[in-house]
Amino acid sequence: MLKVFGLALIGVSLATGCSDSGETPRPSDPGPVHDKTQEAGDLPYDLNDVSFLYPLPPADALDALLPLSRAGERGPLLSAALYAKLDGSINLSHELSSFHVVGVRVDPCFPSTAPPVSSCIKEIRLVAQPILTDPATHTVTTRDVAIHLFYDLDDGEWSGLLSQLAALKKLAGNKTDHAPLEVHPVMLAEGLDGPYAQALHRLVLEGAGDRNLVRVATSVAIFDQSWDFRSFDRSGDSLTATPIPRIGTETTQHFANSAGTHNIGTMSPRPTPDDLSLLLDEPKLSSAPDADVATAARAAVASENPNLTNRVTTDCMTCHVATRARGLAETIRHVDTEHFDERFRDPRFDLRLDSPVATDIVSQRAFGYLDAKPAFNQRMIHETATVAAALSTK
Numbered sequence: 001m002l003k004v005f006g007l008a009l010i011g012v013s014l015a016t017g018c019s020d021s022g023e024t025p026r027p028s029d030p031g032p033v034h035d036k037t038q039e040a041g042d043l044p045y046d047l048n049d050v051s052f053l054y055p056l057p058p059a060d061a062l063d064a065l066l067p068l069s070r071a072g073e074r075g076p077l078l079s080a081a082l083y084a085k086l087d088g089s090i091n092l093s094h095e096l097s098s099f100h101v102v103g104v105r106v107d108p109c110f111p112s113t114a115p116p117v118s119s120c121i122k123e124i125r126l127v128a129q130p131i132l133t134d135p136a137t138h139t140v141t142t143r144d145v146a147i148h149l150f151y152d153l154d155d156g157e158w159s160g161l162l163s164q165l166a167a168l169k170k171l172a173g174n175k176t177d178h179a180p181l182e183v184h185p186v187m188l189a190e191g192l193d194g195p196y197a198q199a200l201h202r203l204v205l206e207g208a209g210d211r212n213l214v215r216v217a218t219s220v221a222i223f224d225q226s227w228d229f230r231s232f233d234r235s236g237d238s239l240t241a242t243p244i245p246r247i248g249t250e251t252t253q254h255f256a257n258s259a260g261t262h263n264i265g266t267m268s269p270r271p272t273p274d275d276l277s278l279l280l281d282e283p284k285l286s287s288a289p290d291a292d293v294a295t296a297a298r299a300a301v302a303s304e305n306p307n308l309t310n311r312v313t314t315d316c317m318t319c320h321v322a323t324r325a326r327g328l329a330e331t332i333r334h335v336d337t338e339h340f341d342e343r344f345r346d347p348r349f350d351l352r353l354d355s356p357v358a359t360d361i362v363s364q365r366a367f368g369y370l371d372a373k374p375a376f377n378q379r380m381i382h383e384t385a386t387v388a389a390a391l392s393t394k
Contacts, residue, residue: 043348043388043389043392043393044169044392045165045169045388045391045392046176046177046178046179046349046388047176047179047180047181047349047350047381047384047385047388048172048176048179048181048182048184048185049165049168049169049172049176049388050105050106050165050384050387050388050391051103051104051105051106051181051367051380051384051387052103052104052105052184052187052200053102053103053181053182053183053184053367053368053374053376054101054102054103054104054183054184054187054192054197055183055184055187055188055191055192056102056131056140056141056142056369056372057131057140057192058140059133059134059138059139059140061192062100062131062133062140063100064191064192064193064197065100065101065102065131065192066100066101066201066204066205067097067099067100067101068083068096068099068100068101068126068128068147069096069097069099070205071205071209072204072205072206072208072209073205073206073209074151074206074207074208074209074210074211074212075209075210075211076209076210077101077126077128077149077204077208077209077210077213078096078099078128078147078149078210078213078216079210080096081237082210082213082216082234082237082239083096085237085238085239086147086216086218086232086239089230089232089239089241090218090220090228090230091220092145092147092218092220093145093220094130094143094145098130098131098132098143099128099129099130099131099147100128100129100130100131101126101127101128101204102127102128102129102131102142102368102369103126103127103367103368104124104125104126104127104200104203104204105124105125105126105127105367105384105387106123106124106125106161106165106387106391107121107122107123107124107125107387108120108122108158108387108390108391109121109122109390110122110123110125110150110311111310111311111312121152122152122153122154122155122157122158123150123151123152123153124151124153124161124203124204124207124208125148125149125150125151126148126149126151126204126208127146127147127148127149127367127368128146128147128148128149129142129143129145129146129147129368129369130142130143130145139372140372141369141371141372142368142369142370142371142372143221144220144221144224144227144362144364144365144370145218145219145220145221146218146219146365146368147216147217147218148216148217148218148219149208149213149215149216150213150214150215150216150217151207151208151209151212151213151214152212152214153207153212157207160206160207161203161207162391164199164202164203164206164207165203165391167199168196168199168200168203171186171195171196171199172186172196175189178350179350180350180351180352180353180354180381181354181376181380181381181384182354182374182376183374184196187200213234214233214234215231215232215233215234215242216231216232216234216239217229217230217231217232218230218231218232219364219365221362221364224362225256225257225362226254226255226256226257227254227255227256227364228252228253228254229244229252229253229254229255229316229317229320230251230252230253231244231251231316244315244316245271245311245312245313245314245315246271246272246273246313246314246315246318247269247270247271247272247315248269250269253267253268253269253315253316253317254267254268254317255267255268255317255320255321255364256268257361257362262281262282262283263280263282263361264280264281264282264283265277265280265281265321265324265361266280267280267315267317267318267321271315271317271318275295275296275299275300275303275318276296276299276300276303276318276321276322276325278292278293278296279293279296279297279300279325279326279328279329280321280324280325280328282328282332285328285329285332285333286332286333288333290333293329293333293335294335296325296329297325297326297329297330297335297337297340298337298340298342299322300322300323300325300326300329300337301322301326301337301340301342301343302342303318303319303322303379304319304322304323304326304343304344304378304379304382305342305343305344305379305382306344306379306382306383306386307344307386308342319379320364320366320377322378322379323353323377323378323379324361344382344385346385346386346389348385348389349385349388349389351378351381351382351385353376353377353378353381354376355373355374355375355376356373356374357370357373357375358376363375365377366379366380367380
């Protein structure tokens with residue numbers, strides 16, 4: 001049995017994988033931090049208007065969530081042929097029919113890896129997990145496997161998507177204003193057969209499909225003790241594994257947690273430079289020089305900031321464990337990171353991390369579910385804020 005950190009970390013969880021879900025650095029100078037209510041209402045889009053976490057459906061209505069095999073105007077969200085190739089590469093251990101879309105994100109500026117790397121790609125992004133029913137309790141749960149799908153849009157298609165976002169915001173009214181990122185409050189109130197969820201379904205099925213699917217990233221848990229992360233570029237009928245930044249030509253990054261008296265998290269291969277291993281090793285963290293701990297804590301805070309790190313510059317696991325690493329520095333060594341220059345700030349949004357599994361060491365989810373519990377991480381919240389701000393100022 002793995003030990004769970006008994007840490008009182010308010011707003012702390014794992015940070016999202018920059019190598020497959022970072023943002024292009026954007027100018028960001030929100031000014032001095034002050035009472036958020038002074039800024040409230042300034043922007044037309046808030047966090048839950050650009051990132052959407054579906055509520056889980058009743059046990060007798062699993063297909064109230066979009067199955068990943070569902071076909072829309074651009075073909076299936078993921079074709080059976082491509083899924084077979086993906087499963088053959090990494091053994092997802094579940095049938096395609098069990099995967100349903102749990103999260104939707106829109107992104108006006110996903111960073112390109114092709115020259116010039118500063119260019120922006122407009123995208124819809126989906127997160128899918130296996131959704132299962134427990135026959136004993138008739139309750140719905142998920143498995144700790146995720147497929148993250150990326151669909152490119154041209155300027156005309158993006159313009160149409162913006163019109164659909166505006167219509168969704170009109171349906172939401174003020175119910176999404178000034179709220180932390182959470183299970184979507186309107187869909188939670190209306191249910192998945194309500195007008196808001198149905199409008200979001202239409203946005204997905206009209207904007208995403210086989211014809212514009214360009215990349216896929218995966219996270220697979222192994223006995224709740226280790227996790228493998230990979231990403232693939234799609235070209236025609238082929239999926240090509242892509243090297244992960246800062247680990248050379250390797251295309252898989254692995255993270256493991258020890259189960260002993262002291263928790264030790266291990267990244268393999270370790271990135272270069274390796275900024276966080278010190279913070280993830282409790283015995284070493286307890287005795288390391290203050291200066292070394294502070295330097296590592298600054299690196300963790302920077303990894304949570306999408307204006308400082310992105311998919312081109314940072315490996316998967318650094319971003320996935322950055323917030324846990326920061327929390328350990330704060331709790332075990334009492335490092336005050338609140339005023340670090342590297343910290344992401346935007347007082348126009350409620351950036352709280354409100355997740356029941358925020359401090360669970362077996363939670364690697366960035367945006368989705370751990371079992372039946374909503375799981376977010378801090379970097380993903382910050383990314384969402386940059387998107388909401390960008391769309392609000394167009």
